Amino acid sequence: MEKPISRKIGSTQLVILLGDITEQPTEAIVNAANPSLRGGGGVDGAIHRAGGRQILEQCQTYTRKHGSLPSGKAMVTTGGKLRAKYVIHTVGPVYKNKQESPPILQSAYQESLKLAEESKITSVSFPSISTGAYRYPLQAAAEVAVKAVIGCLRAGSALQLVQIVCFTKNTFTAYKMALEEATEQA
Ligand code: APR
Numbered sequence: 797m798e799k800p801i802s803r804k805i806g807s808t809q810l811v812i813l814l815g816d817i818t819e820q821p822t823e824a825i826v827n828a829a830n831p832s833l834r835g836g837g838g839v840d841g842a843i844h845r846a847g848g849r850q851i852l853e854q855c856q857t858y859t860r861k862h863g864s865l866p867s868g869k870a871m872v873t874t875g876g877k878l879r880a881k882y883v884i885h886t887v888g889p890v891y892k893n894k895q896e897s898p899p900i901l902q903s904a905y906q907e908s909l910k911l912a913e914e915s916k917i918t919s920v921s922f923p924s925i926s927t928g929a930y931r932y933p934l935q936a937a938a939e940v941a942v943k944a945v946i947g948c949l950r951a952g953s954a955l956q957l958v959q960i961v962c963f964t965k966n967t968f969t970a971y972k973m974a975l976e977e978a979t980e981q982a
Contacts, residue, residue: 798965801972803979805949809957812975814968817961818846822919824882825875825961826908828926829855831864831887833871839923839963843883847876851883868903870911882917884908888926891933898940901926905944912955919957924967934967938974946978 800813817825817839827843830836833855835844844851854873858865865871870886886908889900904925912920925941926932945958962968 798968801975803975805946806953808949808953808955810945810949810975811957811959812968812971813959813961814963814965815961816842816963817921817923818842818878820921820959820961821879822921822957822959823880824872824884824912824915824917824920825878825880826870826920826922826925827883827885828923828928828930829865829885829887831866833859833865833885836929838928843878847874847878847883850874850876855885868900868907870904870907872911872915880921882915884911884920886925888930888932891926891931894936897926897932898936901932901937901940902944905941906948909945909948909953909955909958913953916954918955919959920955921959921961923961923963924971927967934970935974938967938970939977942971942974942978 798814802811828839867887872884875881886904888904889897927934927937
């Protein structure tokens with residue numbers, strides 16, 4: 797089992813670990829959703845299966861009122877039957893190229909953290925957004941994700957804990973490298 801890697805950024809602990817996001821005890825977990833918010837495969841499917849019907853019902857209420865969730869934006873529902881009290885749903889970019897995709901991925905992390913702060917959430921777990929079905933190259937996505945999170949935390953945050961939960965060893969290695977590089981430069 798890989799040992800988690802941890803850094804203190806401002807007053808927040810940032811942790812990268814290998815694991816299943818549906819089992820995390822943080823107050824919120826983030827879902828890599830799609831604009832319809834109707835669920836899907838990957839981490840989205842796992843979260844809806846583990847959290848139950850209530851999550852989907854709240855997503856449907858949201859889309860009836862506001863329409864689909866654009867990529868780079870975030871909304872929040874209950875965690876239903878999950879250990880987490882809330883699920884923050886965000887939509888990463890379907891990978892296109894080095895110009896268009898990074899700002900959207902960056903925004904997905906920033907908007908999720910902003911919503912967590914606004915909701916007075918103190919701990920949150922992210923998956924590796926966009927690196928599955930949306931085919932964002934892993935190392936590039938890890939660099940954007942880590943920089944986006946560190947940027948938000950350095951700007952001042954009431955969050956105590958932010959985790960990035962990697963489902964595979966390759967994913968863990970990519971995020972670990974990105975965190976080491978980002979904090980070495982500091
Ligand atoms: N815990 C943590 N990470 C997980 C889990 C889990 N239980 N299950 C899958 N993952 C990881 C994958 O290994 C991948 O690294 O989540 C990462 C993101 O992959 P996807 O879930 O495919 O998400 P994404 O690339 O953002 O694509 C979103 O997939 O299922 C659909 O509805 C979703 O259409 C949307 C698209």
